[in-house]
Amino acid sequence: MILYGHPFSSYTWKAAIALDEKGLAYDFRQVGPNYPEHASELAALWPLGKFPVIDDGGKAVAESSIIIEHLDLHHPGPRLIPADPVAALAVRFMDRVFDNHVMAGMQAIVSEHLPFVTPTPDPSRVDRAKAALDTVYAWLEANLPEAQWACGEDFTMADCAAAPALFYADWTHPIAETHARLRAYRARLLARPSVARAVDGARPYRHFWPLGPAPERD
Numbered sequence: 001m002i003l004y005g006h007p008f009s010s011y012t013w014k015a016a017i018a019l020d021e022k023g024l025a026y027d028f029r030q031v032g033p034n035y036p037e038h039a040s041e042l043a044a045l046w047p048l049g050k051f052p053v054i055d056d057g058g059k060a061v062a063e064s065s066i067i068i069e070h071l072d073l074h075h076p077g078p079r080l081i082p083a084d085p086v087a088a089l090a091v092r093f094m095d096r097v098f099d100n101h102v103m104a105g106m107q108a109i110v111s112e113h114l115p116f117v118t119p120t121p122d123p124s125r126v127d128r129a130k131a132a133l134d135t136v137y138a139w140l141e142a143n144l145p146e147a148q149w150a151c152g153e154d155f156t157m158a159d160c161a162a163a164p165a166l167f168y169a170d171w172t173h174p175i176a177e178t179h180a181r182l183r184a185y186r187a188r189l190l191a192r193p194s195v196a197r198a199v200d201g202a203r204p205y206r207h208f209w210p211l212g213p214a215p216e217r218d
Contacts, residue, residue, distance in 0.1 A: 022077030
């Protein structure tokens with residue numbers, strides 16, 4: 001199996017964490033200016049050229065959540081989406097919360113600091129994104145279970161989504177000290193071996209962080 005992506009990419013992390021959790025061997029092919037051949041391979045598999053994408057025996061699978069669904073359907077290892085449909089719906093819901101509300105809020109702020117997106121940050125857009133993050137942080141603080149992970153005692157697709165989302169969101173707009181449950185959950189995620197590997201793999205690229213020097217605390 002081949003995973004196309006970039007070590008600093010949050011959605012690449014999500015797919016890589018899932019592959020590691022299932023104990024699946026894969027070849028990582030970094031997409032970027034130094035690897036034009038990988039970009040060409042990616043475009044042949046997925047003409048939109050966005051990553052992550054896996055090549056699983058000649059079958060291209062795009063979009064991080066769909067990659068995880070594919071892995072659970074076709075490969076052994078711990079399930080990341082429960083077989084029970086009610087439990088699976090809860091996992092898929094939390095996956096959407098982390099992607100659409102935490103990750104998207106973080107990316108909205110980061111995009112304001114990318115010169116090729118906008119010459120200067122728009123304070124009103126940044127403030128709106130921070131307010132949206134504050135809202136979802138408060139919701140997570142109130143709704144995360146007492147259990148170890150986002151949907152209970154088992155590590156699932158929801159946690160694969162949460163790890164990069166909360167990692168970068170806290171860099172972008174720190175989680176308040178009053179949200180002790182959410183901060184503890186983020187710390188447990190970062191201690192998970194599959195997540196720690198993603199964090200360590202991204203360390204050489206921290207100079208890409210557009211909001212100033214990357215925090216040294218993680």
